[in-house]
Amino acid sequence: MAHVMPDLFKIDVTGHAVSDARTEMVARGKVVTTDEPIERGGTDLFATPLETMLSSLLGCTNVIANYVAGLLKMDVRGMEFDVCGHFDTRGVFGKAEIGTPFPVIELTVTLDTNADDAQIAKLAEIVGQKCPVSVLLRRAGCEIQENWVRK
Template sequence: MKATTTWTEGFASTITDNRGHEIITDIPKEKEGTNTGASAFELLLMSYSGCVHTIFNMVAKKMRIEFTALEVDATGSQKDEAPTFTDVEIELRIDSEVSDEKIDKCLQQTLKTCPVGILFHQAGVNTTYKIEKFQKA
């Protein structure tokens, strides 16, 4: 696995991986950027949300949990002007007929194996989780 970052202009850059994907990063206008992409710091939180979503989906498939919608929000905060996240709340919303207990078991297995979540945990970030069932309109 490899990532390469190339400056484009101002504070913007293009990050590519060794599979041919690319993303643009930048900082907000109020910090003198052009806001052409998420910041690297924002990508951390986006990665956490994406990882929980992907791993939950994989575990759900193994557990034969069917769903018609799945959403994961990750909300990060920085207490006492910390330079990085001190707390993250993960909220998983799912439209499924499966029991709450089975969904909770799937989430617990997800949390044990989500590599991004493990990194956040090892960094000492306090993470809380919430599951909400909903019906997609």
């Protein structure tokens, strides 16, 4: 039986500052910690908040791509992801007013599938429209340059 999602539900996360650079959050009883590299005052023990944000794009892409592949009756045996965010620091450091801190995000999805190029293109198109993280980033002005390829 398929899981039925409500039209709207809350996602609650709490957190506290461990230091100037380290934050511990709790989501559904799971601890999520972010940190900064040593040169930025952190301990370098955890991913940075921005790395975590980019990781969220990969995790969301995985979930939504598998869901959409099922709807399209595509056989996807596995996926690998690479993401590179081009971070414009000028806004953070007051050097310039910028539209978005990530003007470009490069996303590569490598599929283990026997689907053809047209099916993969359709999957990528629908995922781009449905993945909440992707939608948020695009609406914030990020250009997501996607490359979906067969393994």
